[in-house]
Amino acid sequence: MLYFDYAASTPPYPDVITTVSEVMNRHYANASSIHGYGENAEKLLNKSREVCAKTLGVKASEVIFTSGATESNNMAIKGVALRYHSRGKHMITTKTEHASVYESFRFLERMGYDITYLPVDSKGRVRVEDVLHAVRKDTILVSLMHVNNETGAIHPVIEIGRELKKQHPKVIFHVDGVQAFGKIKVELAHSGIDLYSISAHKIRGPKGAGLLYVRSGLELAPLLTGGSQEGGVRAGTENIPLIAGMTKAVRLAEENRSELYARLIPLRDRLMEEILRYPEWELNSSPEGAPHIVHFSYPGMKAEVILHTLEQLGVVVSTQSACSSKYTEPSRVLLAMGKSEEAARSGIRISLGDVHTEEHIDQLIHALREMKKRLVNFEGWNR
Numbered sequence: 001m002l003y004f005d006y007a008a009s010t011p012p013y014p015d016v017i018t019t020v021s022e023v024m025n026r027h028y029a030n031a032s033s034i035h036g037y038g039e040n041a042e043k044l045l046n047k048s049r050e051v052c053a054k055t056l057g058v059k060a061s062e063v064i065f066t067s068g069a070t071e072s073n074n075m076a077i078k079g080v081a082l083r084y085h086s087r088g089k090h091m092i093t094t095k096t097e098h099a100s101v102y103e104s105f106r107f108l109e110r111m112g113y114d115i116t117y118l119p120v121d122s123k124g125r126v127r128v129e130d131v132l133h134a135v136r137k138d139t140i141l142v143s144l145m146h147v148n149n150e151t152g153a154i155h156p157v158i159e160i161g162r163e164l165k166k167q168h169p170k171v172i173f174h175v176d177g178v179q180a181f182g183k184i185k186v187e188l189a190h191s192g193i194d195l196y197s198i199s200a201h202k203i204r205g206p207k208g209a210g211l212l213y214v215r216s217g218l219e220l221a222p223l224l225t226g227g228s229q230e231g232g233v234r235a236g237t238e239n240i241p242l243i244a245g246m247t248k249a250v251r252l253a254e255e256n257r258s259e260l261y262a263r264l265i266p267l268r269d270r271l272m273e274e275i276l277r278y279p280e281w282e283l284n285s286s287p288e289g290a291p292h293i294v295h296f297s298y299p300g301m302k303a304e305v306i307l308h309t310l311e312q313l314g315v316v317v318s319t320q321s322a323c324s325s326k327y328t329e330p331s332r333v334l335l336a337m338g339k340s341e342e343a344a345r346s347g348i349r350i351s352l353g354d355v356h357t358e359e360h361i362d363q364l365i366h367a368l369r370e371m372k373k374r375l376v377n378f379e380g381w382n383r
Contacts, residue, residue, distance in 0.1 A: 001311075002360055002367075005318045007149055007179060007293055007351035010204045012245070013252060020206055020245040027240050032227065041240050048240075048247040055254045056196075057189050058213055064230045065243050068210035069178045070100040071223075072197035073143075075212055075234065076174040077104040079220030080141045080195075081113060087170070088138025089113045094126050095336035098149050101176055102332075105143075114138075123286045124153030124337050131160050132167060141172045146180035150333045150349055152285045152293030154184070161192025172218065178202055182253030183261065183292055194218050198250070200242070204354075205249030209242040260354050264291035267352055267361050274365050278372060280379060282343050284334060292352045297334065297343035300379055306348050309374055313367040318349045 003011075012020075023044065029037035031045045046060070053060040066072045081091065093105055095117045105115045116134045120126050131142060142164060144155045157175050164173050174195035180186060182203040188196055195218070200209040214220060214233070226235030268285075271294045275283050284295040298306055303319040310317055330344030350364070 001314050001316060002363055003316045004350045004352065004356075004364060005316055006353035007202070007349060008318055009201050009207070010353055011355075012201075012206055013204045013249060015252070016205055016245045016248050019248050020241045023241040023244045027244075031238050031240060032229065044244060045238055045240055048243050051247050052211060052250050055250050056213060057187065059216060061231070062214055062216055064212045064214055064233050065238060065246075066210045066212055066234060067208055067239075068201070069098075069176070069197050069199035071234075072199070072210050072212040073098070073100040073174075073176055074104050075220060075223055076195040076197060076214075077101065077141065077143055078108065078223055079233070080172050080174070081108050081111075082221035083219050084140045084172070088136075088140050090116070090136050090138045091141045091143070092116045092118065092131065092134050092139060093143045094118045094120055094145075094155075096120050096124060096148055096150075096153075096333045097143070097145055098176060098178070101143055101145065120153070120336050122338050123288070124148050124151045124284075124333065126155050126160075128156055128159050128163060132163055135164075135168050135171055139168070139171050141174060143174040143176070145176040145178075146186070147177075147183065147290045147293075148333065149179050150284075150293075150331060150347065151295045151337070152179070152289035154180075154289055157193065158187070158191050162190075163192075165192040179290060179293070181250075182257055183264075183290055185257070188213055200246035200249055203249045203253040205246040206242045209239065209246040211246070211250075256354065261291050263354075264352050264356075267356060267358070268292070268294055270361055271350060271364070274368060282339070284337065284339065284343075284347065294350045294352075296348055297339065298346045298348070298375075299340060299342040301346050301375060303346050303348060305375070305378075306346065306371065309371045310348075310367055313370050315364055315367040318351070319347060 027041045029041045031041040049060045049063050053063045109115050118126050118130050146157050147154050161173050172194045175193050177196045178199045181198050194215040196213040198211050201207040220233050222233050224235045275281050275296045282297040330341050331347050334344035
């Protein structure tokens with residue numbers, strides 16, 4: 001079976017598994033304890049923070065460890081909303097964000113905040129000028145994803161961040177970087193980005209670990225209260241084994257990023273060329289997008305039928321994002337891009353990782369061709 005769902009989750013590096021296991025055995029003490037065991041755990045925690053910060057080009061004090069991207073995104077959005085509500089209650093995002101961002105804003109709407117959901121173009125990208133025009137006197141936050149988790153579309157976050165700081169320096173800028181880090185270059189220093197979310201299990205680290213970059217001087221209202229861990233922003237005993245495992249994955253992902261990008265682009269382009277051979281299919285990803293995601297629709301065919309047919313042929317792909325794949329509603333990402341409801345109900349995401357080779361793509365293309373042959377007689381049945 002070939003696994004092409006790396007945007008949902010990745011197999012941990014063997015070194016990450018070894019690190020997590022060793023740290024569980026050796027550093028089980030609470031890092032907040034003042035005895036020697038606790039001090040050793042705290043040293044490992046501090047070292048992990050320094051390594052992650054150095055990899056991101058930021059200060060160690062600007063790295064907050066979390067349980068993953070959902071917590072990082074909730075912490076950024078709700079933390080800003082609660083801390084800076086006296087400045088205003090208007091916030092800006094797009095219609096195509098991941099559920100952990102989108103549902104955070106829906107929650108704040110019910111709390112009385114005013115949210116602007118910006119449109120995207122046919123390639124899934126928000127326009128810089130649309131973001132700037134949406135800013136009002138009472139705007140406190142702009143939150144965008146760096147790379148879209150369904151289509152791989154890349155928002156121009158660096159240009160937006162710099163223009164925001166130039167024209168509206170008090171507006172805080174959060175970027176969900178989960179699908180970007182380890183795939184495309186991320187420069188946080190001088191980017192205008194105040195908050196940046198990363199998840200470990202998207203870069204061959206362990207599940208249950210993530211981090212949030214918080215620019216110095218920015219304050220967040222804590223979502224979890226209790227102890228003073230993580231600078232008082234996130235109470236709770238730090239999970240040292242998972243943090244150490246994530247740190248190794250973060251370092252390896254950045255070290256291998258350029259080579260991975262160069263390897264994935266031709267593999268992705270071959271897949272795009274194959275999909276474009278079929279006039280019945282619609283390619284939803286763009287050559288200007290991320291190197292690891294190819295998304296297409298087969299209008300008139302249910303996505304789960306396509307997925308299960310491919311699985312019978314030895315290939316694992318996904319429909320929408322993993323967090324939304326069990327919903328029966330059409331993809332709001334594709335609808336926002338101007339796709340028909342039929343196309344939005346028949347989307348398939350193929351996401352690549354560092355293990356994939358030309359031979360794997362050959363097998364995937366063979367499976368796609370076989371899938372088309374098997375389903376051709378059912379085309380249009382769901383219209």
